Amino acid sequence: MMNKVFILVPIFFFSCSWYGSHGRIYQGQGVSGKVILIIHDQISNGFGDYHNLLVGEILNNLDEKSLLNIEYLDRQFNLLTFKRSPYFAEYKHIASGYLFVSAKSPNFSDVDLKMELYDSNFDLVMTAHHNTFWGNSYFFPPLITRAIQDAASGAIKVFDRKLAKLTR
Amino acid sequence: MRGLFSGLLLSISCNVVTAQVDFGSRIQSKVDCDDISFTALSLIPEFYHKNQKDSIIHFIRYWEDKCDKSHFSQEVRLLYEIERGVFDNKEIDFQFFRHLMDQIDYIDYMVFLDTNSQVVNSLSGVEKNEYYLISEFYLFTSLWAQEILDKNDYPACSDEKDILLAYAGHVEEFFESISNNSCESILNGFYISEVSRLKSLGEVEFGFLTGVWKPFNNAATLGLHPIIGLYFGTQRGKVLFDLTMLLRFVNSPSTYTVLYEDSLISTKYFLGGYIGADVGYELLRTPTTRVYMLGGIGYDGFDTLESDPDVDDEPSKAIGSLNLNTGIGSKWFINESMGYLGLEVRYNFVNYRNSGGTDFTGNALSVRLLFGILGNYTKQTGLKSLRYR
Numbered sequence: 001m002m003n004k005v006f007i008l009v010p011i012f013f014f015s016c017s018w019y020g021s022h023g024r025i026y027q028g029q030g031v032s033g034k035v036i037l038i039i040h041d042q043i044s045n046g047f048g049d050y051h052n053l054l055v056g057e058i059l060n061n062l063d064e065k066s067l068l069n070i071e072y073l074d075r076q077f078n079l080l081t082f083k084r085s086p087y088f089a090e091y092k093h094i095a096s097g098y099l100f101v102s103a104k105s106p107n108f109s110d111v112d113l114k115m116e117l118y119d120s121n122f123d124l125v126m127t128a129h130h131n132t133f134w135g136n137s138y139f140f141p142p143l144i145t146r147a148i149q150d151a152a153s154g155a156i157k158v159f160d161r162k163l164a165k166l167t168r
Numbered sequence: 169m170r171g172l173f174s175g176l177l178l179s180i181s182c183n184v185v186t187a188q189v190d191f192g193s194r195i196q197s198k199v200d201c202d203d204i205s206f207t208a209l210s211l212i213p214e215f216y217h218k219n220q221k222d223s224i225i226h227f228i229r230y231w232e233d234k235c236d237k238s239h240f241s242q243e244v245r246l247l248y249e250i251e252r253g254v255f256d257n258k259e260i261d262f263q264f265f266r267h268l269m270d271q272i273d274y275i276d277y278m279v280f281l282d283t284n285s286q287v288v289n290s291l292s293g294v295e296k297n298e299y300y301l302i303s304e305f306y307l308f309t310s311l312w313a314q315e316i317l318d319k320n321d322y323p324a325c326s327d328e329k330d331i332l333l334a335y336a337g338h339v340e341e342f343f344e345s346i347s348n349n350s351c352e353s354i355l356n357g358f359y360i361s362e363v364s365r366l367k368s369l370g371e372v373e374f375g376f377l378t379g380v381w382k383p384f385n386n387a388a389t390l391g392l393h394p395i396i397g398l399y400f401g402t403q404r405g406k407v408l409f410d411l412t413m414l415l416r417f418v419n420s421p422s423t424y425t426v427l428y429e430d431s432l433i434s435t436k437y438f439l440g441g442y443i444g445a446d447v448g449y450e451l452l453r454t455p456t457t458r459v460y461m462l463g464g465i466g467y468d469g470f471d472t473l474e475s476d477p478d479v480d481d482e483p484s485k486a487i488g489s490l491n492l493n494t495g496i497g498s499k500w501f502i503n504e505s506m507g508y509l510g511l512e513v514r515y516n517f518v519n520y521r522n523s524g525g526t527d528f529t530g531n532a533l534s535v536r537l538l539f540g541i542l543g544n545y546t547k548q549t550g551l552k553s554l555r556y557r
Binding site for chain 2: 040041042045047075076077078080081083084085086087106
């Protein structure tokens with residue numbers, strides 16, 4: 001009985017931590033050149049300090065790790081709406097790829113952050129995902145500000161790891 | 169004397185300057201954003217009626233400069249830009265889409281207040297003044313939007329037209345236009361994304377059930393039994409997953425025998441139950457009805473001898489079996505709310521083994537009547553506010 005517990009408990013924790021923070025490479029070819037970063041914030045719908053915090057954390061973490069040649073577009077789109085916006089026509093000649101980041105918080109405490117890197121033809125290159133509910137341990141339900149910071153750093157860590165694998 | 173005169177003049181001038189600075193700061197400290205906003209709400213319609221539209225934009229710039237962007241200032245600025253033909257589609261992003269949804273919420277709220285005078289009457293004096301001011305402001309912006317719509321012949325599927333429809337208060341027409349999938353406008357893109365996001369949200373379910381359980385063949389000896397129970401679970405997409413616990417009671421109509429410690433005991437006692445995982449696949453959905461194909465797996469059993477749990481060595485015997493069940497069920501939602509009444513018919517494959525006693529081979533049919541709640545408030549209200557059917 002105890003043996004089973006010793007096996008099952010680590011499997012359980014490993015599953016939680018995998019679900020909390022994971023990524024996937026979809027194609028072997030990376031993106032070189034300018035990557036347009038577009039953040040779709042569904043935590044505060046792009047309003048107020050939480051949005052500024054989210055943007056700041058993502059930009060700082062990307063900058064710290066010197067990942068990709070990022071240009072941030074301060075507008076909120078997802079893939080579908082970006083392709084319909086006038087910005088697409090503006091960027092399609094200079095962009096080698098697009099990095100879409102979407103963040104949501106169903107309970108305004110935990111944050112689920114997803115990063116999707118597309119090439120210039122909008123083919124998915126890789127994804128990175130971090131969910132603070134599964135991926136972080138908090139003694140008390142975290143403040144949204146803390147969860148935003150953890151989600152951004154967690155997702156970018158996975159993104160960095162996958163990107164390194166891709167460029168290896 | 170001249171020096172004294174010059175000194176006096178300098179001193180007076182300095183005092184005047186100081187007094188002016190103080191006067192200015194006093195004025196500034198008294199005018200806050202609320203004052204500017206209240207003034208704007210009454211002054212801007214006045215500018216419009218006097219056809220002083222340049223004054224409107226100057227005031228909007230001052231307003232946004234002093235108090236940052238607000239819903240009202242954005243609305244007026246956009247109307248001004250659309251009328252002048254200088255509106256840039258680059259302004260439309262998710263935040264902008266939310267702004268239009270807020271506009272629809274405001275309109276719905278205004279309609280609610282207009283049709284429920286008792287709510288308005290219950291407002292305090294200040295709240296009532298705010299309500300009248302905002303409702304007059306909406307009347308002005310809707311008239312302005314309508315005027316622009318009348319003057320221009322916007323093509324179908326144009327974002328400008330959709331914005332004006334929202335501002336003019338043509339809510340149904342606005343949603344009809346942005347939900348039209350043949351329009352590949354930016355607003356249509358946000359509408360599709362928002363609907364699919366809300367639709368992907370899971371729903372939570374819980375409820376009580378009652379019904380009957382009727383075994384067949386040799387198991388028919390056990391007779392028909394009423395059931396009560398409870399269940400909880402979740403639905404994601406078309407798949408419903410529940411954990412169900414139920415109890416079957418009332419003694420058997422005929423006597424049956426069980427082997428207990430090498431002796432056969434005749435009994436009519438019956439207290440059964442089921443605990444299992446039930447799944448359902450949604451076959452049909454209308455706003456008020458859902459039909460499911462059902463399946464389930466669980467432990468099914470019953471006590472054959474009545475025993476007092478407080479007394480040691482009382483004879484007790486339970487007969488159990490794996491229960492695999494399949495069937496069909498439907499849920500009827502009450503007034504398109506989350507509460508529903510449901511009916512399920514399941515065929516249960518069971519194999520009760522009663523070694524040495526009455527043969528209970530045979531399966532059973534169960535009919536369940538459900539009283540439950542299934543839904544997700546965010547999903548329900550979100551889709552409703554998007555007029556999604």
